[in-house]
Structure formats: C-alpha cells, structure tokens
Amino acid sequence: MAATLxxxxxxxxxxxxxxxxxxxxxxxxxxxxxxxxxxxxxxFEWAGGDTKQLIGFDNFRRAFHDQVxxxxxxxxxxxxxxxxxxxMPSILLAVLIHRLKSDRWQYIYRVLLVVPMIVPGLVRLFxxxxxxxxxxxxxxxxLDFTGLKSVLVALDHTFxxxxxxxxxxxxxxxxxxLILPSLFLWGFPWIGAVxxxxxxxxxxxxxxxxxxxxxxxxxxxxxxxxxxELPLILTQIRLMLVLLIVATLGGYGLQLQLLxxxxxxxxxxxxxxxxxxxxxxxxxxxxxxxxxxxxIFVFILVLTFINNRYVRVEK
Amino acid sequence: MSLPxxxxxxLRHDWTxxxxxxxxxxIELFPLYMMFQVSFKDNATFIRSPWLPSSPVSWHWENxxxxxxxxxxxIANTVFVAVTGTVCxxxxxxxxxxxxxxxxxxxxxxxxxAFLALMLMPGVVNITPLFMLLKSLKxxxxxxxxxxxxIAGGQVFSIFVLRNFIEDLPRDLFEAAEMDGxxxxxxxxxxxxxxxxxxxxxxAILSFLGMWxxxxxxxxxxxxxxxxxxxxxxxxxxxxxxxxxxxxxxAYFVASIPLIIVFLFTMRLFVRGLSAGAIKG
Numbered sequence: 262m263a264a265t266l267x268x269x270x271x272x273x274x275x276x277x278x279x280x281x282x283x284x285x286x287x288x289x290x291x292x293x294x295x296x297x298x299x300x301x302x303x304x305f306e307w308a309g310g311d312t313k314q315l316i317g318f319d320n321f322r323r324a325f326h327d328q329v330x331x332x333x334x335x336x337x338x339x340x341x342x343x344x345x346x347x348x349m350p351s352i353l354l355a356v357l358i359h360r361l362k363s364d365r366w367q368y369i370y371r372v373l374l375v376v377p378m379i380v381p382g383l384v385r386l387f388x389x390x391x392x393x394x395x396x397x398x399x400x401x402x403x404l405d406f407t408g409l410k411s412v413l414v415a416l417d418h419t420f421x422x423x424x425x426x427x428x429x430x431x432x433x434x435x436x437x438x439l440i441l442p443s444l445f446l447w448g449f450p451w452i453g454a455v456x457x458x459x460x461x462x463x464x465x466x467x468x469x470x471x472x473x474x475x476x477x478x479x480x481x482x483x484x485x486x487x488x489x490e491l492p493l494i495l496t497q498i499r500l501m502l503v504l505l506i507v508a509t510l511g512g513y514g515l516q517l518q519l520l521x522x523x524x525x526x527x528x529x530x531x532x533x534x535x536x537x538x539x540x541x542x543x544x545x546x547x548x549x550x551x552x553x554x555x556x557i558f559v560f561i562l563v564l565t566f567i568n569n570r571y572v573r574v575e576k
Numbered sequence: 577m578s579l580p581x582x583x584x585x586x587l588r589h590d591w592t593x594x595x596x597x598x599x600x601x602x603i604e605l606f607p608l609y610m611m612f613q614v615s616f617k618d619n620a621t622f623i624r625s626p627w628l629p630s631s632p633v634s635w636h637w638e639n640x641x642x643x644x645x646x647x648x649x650x651i652a653n654t655v656f657v658a659v660t661g662t663v664c665x666x667x668x669x670x671x672x673x674x675x676x677x678x679x680x681x682x683x684x685x686x687x688x689x690a691f692l693a694l695m696l697m698p699g700v701v702n703i704t705p706l707f708m709l710l711k712s713l714k715x716x717x718x719x720x721x722x723x724x725x726x727i728a729g730g731q732v733f734s735i736f737v738l739r740n741f742i743e744d745l746p747r748d749l750f751e752a753a754e755m756d757g758x759x760x761x762x763x764x765x766x767x768x769x770x771x772x773x774x775x776x777x778x779x780a781i782l783s784f785l786g787m788w789x790x791x792x793x794x795x796x797x798x799x800x801x802x803x804x805x806x807x808x809x810x811x812x813x814x815x816x817x818x819x820x821x822x823x824x825x826x827a828y829f830v831a832s833i834p835l836i837i838v839f840l841f842t843m844r845l846f847v848r849g850l851s852a853g854a855i856k857g
Contacts, residue, residue, distance in 0.1 A: 274679050277760055281687060284672035284731045291706065291728030292694050298705035309708060354600055357593045366594070372843055373601050377608060379835040382789040383810050384828040388607045390814070397821070399610065402626060452604050511701050514792050518811065534701070541704040542796060554701040562696060 299551045307548035309541075320552035330553065333524070333531045334560075337510055339441060340532065344505045347451035352498070354452055355460035356490050362469070371461070374454045386518050389447045393519075395430035400446075404431070434520065437527030444530060447519065456501055463494040499568065506564050511557055513538055533557050615639055615826035622821050636822055643826035649802070650809035651834060657719050657805060658787040661726035662780050669731055670776070673738030674764050678750065694732045707796050717799045726787045734779050741775050742768055777845045781838070788835065806831050 303320055307313040324330055358370050380388075392399040404410040410425070417425040424438050425431060433443045467489060475485050513534030516524055522539050524531030533553060541550035613629040614622055618636050675681075676688055706725065707716075715721040745768070753763045769776070791807025798808055813827055 270679060270681060274681060277675055277679060277681060280671040280760065281675040281684075284668045284735065285687065285690075287668065287724070287728040288691065288694060288731050291709075291725055292697065292702070293690075295702040295705035295709055296697060298709065299702060302705065309711075350600065354597060357597050361590055361593055361597075363590075370597055370601070374604075375839070375843065377604050378785070379839050380608065380611070380828075380832050381806060381810075381835065383791050383807055384611075384831055385607065387810065387814055387824075387828065388611060391821070391824075392607075397623065397626065399626070450600055450603050452600055518791075518814075537701070537704065541707070547704055547708065550704045554704060558697070558701050561701075565696060 299554050302548050303552035303555050305548040306546075307551075308545045309547045313548065316548075320549050321556070323549065324552055324556060329528065329531060330533060330536055330556075332528070333533045333536050336441070336524075336530065337532045340444060341506065341509050343445045344509050347445075347448070348456070348498075348501060348505065350450045351453055351456040351501075352460055352494070355457045355464060355494070356486060358457070359461055359464040359467070359490070360472070371458065374452065374457055378454050383518065385448075386515065390434070390519055393433040393443060393447075395432045395435070398433070400433060401430050435526055437525075437529045440520065440525050440527070440529035444515070444519070447515075459497050459501065460494050463497040464490060467493060502568055503565055506568065507561055510534075510561050510564065533560075611825045611828050614821055615643075615829050617822045619819075619821060639820075639822040639826040640830070642823045643830040646813070647806070647809065647827050647830040650804050650806045651831070653719060653803060654788060654805040654807075655834065657722045657726065658784050661723045661730070661787045662783045664723070665727040665730040665783055666734060666776060666780055668727065669734035669738055669779070670764060670768060670772075672731065672735045673742055674760070674768055676735065676739045677742035678760075691732050691735060695736070703792065703796070710797060716797055717803065718797075719803060719805075721797045722787070722790075722793055722805065725793055726783075726790075730783045730786070734783065737775065737779060738772070741772055745771055774845060777842065781842055781845070784838065785835075 302313070304315060304317060305313040306316050306319070354374075358367055361367050361370075377385075391397070395401060401410075404413070410431075411427070413425040413431075414427050417423070422438065424436060431439070433439050433446075471489060472485065475489060480488065511534050513532050516530045516532055516535050517538065519525075520530045522535070522543055524535055534557060537550045537553040537557065540546045540553065614626075616635040616637075616639065617630055618639075621630055621634070621636075672691075676684060710716050710721045710725075713721075715724070749767050749771070750763060753767050758766065788806070791805075791811060794805045794808045795811065798804055804812070810827070810831060813824060
C-alpha cells in the first residue's frame with residue numbers, strides 16, 4: 262500500500278526533484294568531490310601537476326614520524342583546553358544578562374554585544390597583532406601602566422623563566438616561550454556574541470518566578486547557577502563545544518595571520534591545519550597535505566563522536 | 577507597603593550585575609575605540625599619546641583619504657562576492673528545503689543523509705583538493721570561484737534550518753495555494769518566502785558575514801591586485817614594512833563600514849533571529 266502510494270506521489274510530484282538538484286550539484290562538486298579527491302590523493306606523491314606516483318601508505322607513515330606534525334597536535338590540544346576556559350566569560354555574561362530584571366536592559370546589552378561584530382574578523386585579528394607589538398602595543402602599555410610588568414619580572418626572577426626583564430619590552434609574538442600565552446590572551450575577554458546569544462536563548466525558558474522560588478528557599482547566586490541555569494544551557498554548551506572542537510582542530514587562519522606560515526618563532530604556534538596548508542602551498546607536497554587533512558578529519562570525527570556520546574545532556 | 581523597598585533592593589542588587597556586564601562590554605569595545613582614535617593620528621602623534629584622542633583640530637583626515645582610495649576597490653569586489661553568493665546560496669537552499677519539507681518522495685531520506693553528513697566535514701580540511709579542483713575548472717584568480725565555494729558551503733546549514741521552518745508552516749496555506757492551481761515554484765514565491773522573512777534574513781546575515789570575513793580561500797585563489805577582496809587586501813596592507821598606524825587603522829575602519837550599514841538595518845532582526853533560531857536548531 263505504502264509503495265503504491267509513493268509511486269502515485271512520484272508520478273505526480275516528480276518535478277519536485279528539480280528543486281533539490283541545484284544544491285545537490287553544488288554540494289557534490291564543491292564538497293563531496295574534494296573530499297573524495299583528498300582520500301584518493303593521500304595515497305600519492307603529488308606536486309599538484311599531472312604527474313603523480315602511487316606510494317601506498319607512505320604519506321601516512323611519514324606523518325606518524327613527522328616531528329612537526331606530532332608537536333602540532335600537542336599544541337592544538339593545548340589550544341582546545343584554552344578554548345574551554347575562553348567559553349566561560351560568555352556563559353557568565355549570558356547568565357548575568359538573563360538575571361537582570363529589566364527586559365529593556367537585557368535588549369540593550371544584547372545589541373551592545375553584537376556591535377563588535379561589525380569589525381571584520383581579520384581586522385580584529387590585526388588589531389590584536391598591533392596590541393601585541395612590543396614597543397607601541399597596548400598590552401605592554403597596560404602592563405607598564407598598572408605595574409603588572411614588575412610582578413611578571415619578579416615572578417621571572419623566582420622561577421627563572423628567562424622571559425620577562427625589567428627594561429626590555431615584552432616581545433609577545435617574537436619570543437618562542439610567549440607564543441602559546443599570546444594565543445591564549447588574544448581576543449580577551451573572549452566574548453563571542455553568537456555564543457552569548459545562543460546561551461541566552463537556552464536560558465529564556467527560566468521565568469522570574471523560578472528565581473523567586475529559589476530565593477525563598479535561600480539558594481544563593483552560585484547555587485542558582487548550578488541548579489537552575491547550568492542544566493538548561495547544557496545543550497547549548499555541548500553545541501558550542503562541538504563548534505569549538507571543529508574550529509580549533511581544523512583552523513589555522515589565526516596562526517597564519519598572527520604568526521606566519523611556520524607557526525611563528527620556534528614553530529611554537531604550529532597547528533595541524535597550518536602544517537597542511539604549509540605543505541600544500543609552500544612546499545608543493547599536495548599528496549602529503551591531503552594525508553594530513555585526512556588525519557585531522559579523523560580526529561575531528563572521533564572527538565565529535567565522543568562529545569555527542571559521553572557528554573550527556575539530561576533533559 | 578513592602579513592595580517599594582523590595583524593588584529598591586532589586587535595583588541595588590542588579591547594579592553589581594550591570595557593572596560586571598559593562599566591564600566586559602567596555603573591554604570588548606576597546607579595540608573599536610583604539611581603531612577610531614588612532615585613525616586620525618600620524619605616527620609621531622600616536623607615539624606621543626597613544627591612549628587619548630587628539631584634538632579634532634589636528635585630525636589627519638588624509639589617513640581616511642588614503643584608506644578610501646585603497647579599500648574601496650576591495651570593498652566593491654567583496655560586496656560582489658558576498659551579495660551574489662548570499663542571494664544564490666539562499667535561493668538554492670530555499671528550493672532544497674522546500675523539497676525536503678513538503679513531500680516525502682522516494683530517495684529523499686537518502687539525500688537528506690547526504691546533506692547532513694556534510695555537517696561533520698570540516699571545510700578547511702578540504703582546501704588542498706578544492707584548490708586543485710578550481711585550478712582544473714580554470715576558476716583560479718576569478719571572483720566566481722569564491723562565489724561558487726560560498727554557495728556550496730552555505731547549503732547544508734541553511735537547508736537544515738529552513739526545512740524545519742517550512743515544515744512548521746500551516747499546511748492550509750499550501751493546500752489553498754494548490755487549490756488555486758499554484759505550481760511548486762509559485763508556492764515557494766507566494767507562500768514560503770513571504771512567510772519566512774525573519775529566518776531568511778538571519779540566514780542571509782550569517783552567510784553574508786561568513787563570506788565577508790573569509791580570507792583563506794581568497795588568499796589562495798586570487799592573484800591579481802584588481803580582484804583582491806578585503807581579506808587579501810588587508811593581509812597585504814599588514815605586510816608593509818614601514819607601518820603608518822593612522823593609515824592602517826583608517827583602512828580597518830573603512831573596511832568595517834559596509835558591515836556597520838548592514839547592522840544598522842538588521843540589528844533587531846539579527847538579535848531576535850539568532851536567539852529564536854538557536855532554540856529550534
């Protein structure tokens with residue numbers, strides 16, 4: 262019965278297939294074909310031209326002994342831990358805005374949050390590069406002005422980091438030891454408008470009466486967060502986690518622009534994506550770059566799977 | 577009687593929250609402030625007083641003249657890419673979403689899975705073979721390459737959101753339209769598009785922003801200076817040896833102007849749309 266019904270439908274509505282064809286063609290050509298091509302070419306030594314040589318798993322074997330690539334995975338793991346911390350201000354801000362009693366102010370703050378988005382992402386990045394400048398930069402200026410610089414110098418003295426000296430401007434992007442801290446600091450206080458708005462959307466279902474009831478029960482601000490707000494935004498936190506993992510693990514635009522194609526001094530900012538980009542477009546090793554791309558893809562897939570499977574959301 | 581007292585304590589209670597929020601937002605706006613005030617200084621003024629704006633009498637307007645001359649052609653290219661890309665991308669996505677939302681035809685489940693699987697596939701990882709594909713299609717060093725890649729990249733997310741939305745539209749509307757003999761295309765234009773204005777607007781802004789901010793694709797695709805989009809243009813500006821910070825900041829500001837215009841008209845839509853869309857998604 263169902264089969265005949267759908268056949269009837271098919272005869273009547275077959276023209277509808279033309280509606281999906283354009284997007285399907287676009288996706289096949291510009292997403293599926295490159296993906297297939299990446300798998301295929303990861304087994305070749307290929308400089309991008311017509312000649313290529315089948316070398317089996319050599320690219321992957323090379324990858325597992327490639328010290329730069331191995332280090333880059335360590336770096337990107339550190340960056341992922343950073344990004345967990347960087348998510349917290351957005352959550353805090355969303356909760357604070359939601360707890361405001363006036364709807365008017367809530368709206369005003371939402372709009373103010375969106376305002377920095379008018380700056381193109383790249384400009385934001387370059388402004389931070391300018392902030393990091395040792396002589397003119399804002400960051401060193403703030404550290405000098407607030408006296409935090411002398412604290413850093415004192416800490417350096419006790420722990421023998423050999424990084425901060427009293428009369429030398431701090432070279433945030435030129436000292437190998439400071440590359441990772443700079444990658445952490447950049448974008449402070451890490452408020453993402455999209456993130457905050459998504460968290461706020463999750464919080465929307467909590468009415469003021471819930472807060473009043475909690476207050477009658479004598480639950481403090483931290484208790485409210487743990488018992489009322491956190492459970493409701495777990496879905497959103499998980500969503501942001503997936504987005505962060507994919508963006509951090511596959512991303513390299515930040516490192517490319519803030520540092521250079523070698524990940525800055527000492528290669529301390531080298532991430533897998535950047536190494537893939539470097540191998541393809543600076544060394545012309547397209548086959549090897551495809552293999553690195555495949556490895557990154559597998560990592561993203563596994564991490565997304567773990568996140569969806571084990572970071573459970575209780576409804 | 578106790579009501580006014582309670583309200584007063586509420587207000588005082590909220591003030592600490594206001595302070596916290598304002599603190600965050602002020603730091604977040606600080607780069608904007610720096611960009612604006614440095615854009616009116618030459619290097620000497622900037623080094624003498626980096627923090628405070630100089631007096632309007634001594635503003636170096638020529639920085640802005642330089643910036644406009646440099647950035648306007650880039651903006652024109654970027655507007656072409658982002659607008660063409662967004663319009664085409666959304667039109668195709670609406671058609672696709674309509675296909676999935678209105679009828680369960682044989683094979684639509686499979687096609688849906690094919691689209692969803694792409695959500696797991698990070699675009700950046702594909703950049704090497706994508707570059708070779710564009711090369712063999714003779715699309716390197718053209719703006720159309722960016723448009724096409726942009727359209728393809730936007731399909732999955734837009735179709736995903738729009739499908740849910742179209743499925744929630746009242747069935748009666750479509751049935752009434754069918755009674756009147758409306759074809760599917762007419763239903764799309766007369767029922768779907770008028771009914772889904774806000775969600776299409778939100779998706780359009782997201783897609784526009786994505787293409788506007790992209791610099792990795794343009795960086796490998798474009799060679800000629802006349803074709804540069806904002807991303808590549810700014811990267812070249814950053815690569816100059818002697819940096820006139822005033823000129824550079826003015827250029828950054830000019831680069832933001834189109835987005836300022838877009839946001840002025842769509843702020844409400846954006847804030848509402850994103851908050852509402854996130855619940856469903």
